[in-house]
Amino acid sequence: MLDLRAHFSRFLGAEPDRLHLAAHSHHPWPDVTRDAQLAAWDDAARLQDGKWEHVLGPVWQAAQGHVARHLALPDPGTVCFAPNTHDVLLRILSSLPMGRVPHLLTTDGEFHSLARQAARLEEEGLLRVTRIPSEPGPDCLPRLAEAARQGCDLVWVSEVFFASGYAQEGFEALAAAAGEAVVVIDGYHAFLAKPVDLSALAARVFYVAGGYKYAMAGEGACFVHCPPGRLTRPRATGWYAGFGALETGVEGVPYAADGWRFMGATFDPSGLYRFNAAMGWLAAQGLGAAAIQAHSHDLQARFVAGLPGTGLDPARLVVPLAERRRGNFLAFDLDDAEAWQARLGARGIVTDRRGRRLRFGFGLYHTAAEVDRLLDRLRR
Secondary structure, eight states: OOOOGGGGHHHHHHSTTOEEOBTTTSOOOOTHHHHHHHHHHHHHHHHGGGHHHHIIIIIHHHHHHHHHHHHTOSOGGGEEEESSHHHHHHHHHTTSOSSSOOEEEEETTOOHHHHHHHHHHHHTTSOEEEEEOOOSHHHHHHHHHHHHTTOOSEEEEESBOTTTOBBOOOHHHHHHHTTTSEEEEEOTTTBTTBOOOOTTTTTTOEEEEOSSSTTOOOSSOEEEEOOTTSSOSOSSOOGGGGTTOOOSSOSSOOOOSSGGGGOOSOOOTHHHHHHHHHHHHHHHHTOOHHHHHHHHHHHHHHHHHTOTTSSOOGGGBSSOTTOSSBOSEEEEEOTTHHHHHHHHHHTTEEOEEETTEEEEEOOTTOOHHHHHHHHHHHHO
């Protein structure tokens, strides 16, 4: 089993007794990202007014290349970065048809960035929303595809559901069923948690994810893959979106033809520096999404095998270990999940909770020794 703890010494050494089981929430950053953070500062001092040529040139392009490589995208130029996924959501919503109420087809298991915004627009009658049950997981995509055939403007669905950990597969059928509707896959819990191959869907779907979780880069490094020719002129647009416009002397508001059309305005670039450092570190270790997933699933198996005597019942898992299609965290459905989380926190065990779902997440900074420490502490 991998032992990469030395590469996370800053995060792990900050509070050595802490057992952090929330890789799916805020993954610790490898040490190389600290040097990257300082490099962002030093570049700002060194280049000053010329900083943005460097950031939007080699730094940006390197980050695009990393995303394209991990998602099997044919063209890195379709990748655009944003401070958070909500920025991307607003640009997509701003591209929907006017003159009528647009129809969003989604699930009841989407993350707050979409769920809250959609509910607010729905309150005002600005958006019509159809929500398909996300559970049981294996039934969700077929139900979503069936609903998409009835017509909609936008389909938004998670690749891995944040509350259950179920990992969906077979998005080609959904894309075909959606017709001309915009299709967005929220890959935040899938990117670098499991292998993702978008080569067959790159011309059809938008894909949204970021660096806060398994990409280990922290905040400020979200991204969207923008399929060519779709949503070419978002109404919510920043002045950077015109940088790559090929036309000259065009009246009105020009847009870039590639992913740059989804650009906003001035942003903190340090997240991209950390993202590039984390991706470079993974490459130097010879690690990709498949290895990360295998490591996490091995740790999950060790954890579940050791649960007898801890008070946690494997039968309460929302997605059992027997299900291959699962993310890199385990969610327990518990009547007293809030009390469980409080008791664990009091003993230095960091988990997170979504309602009655208590989640344990495993990442590259864990070894078998951490799992054994966790089990021992649970028993005590």
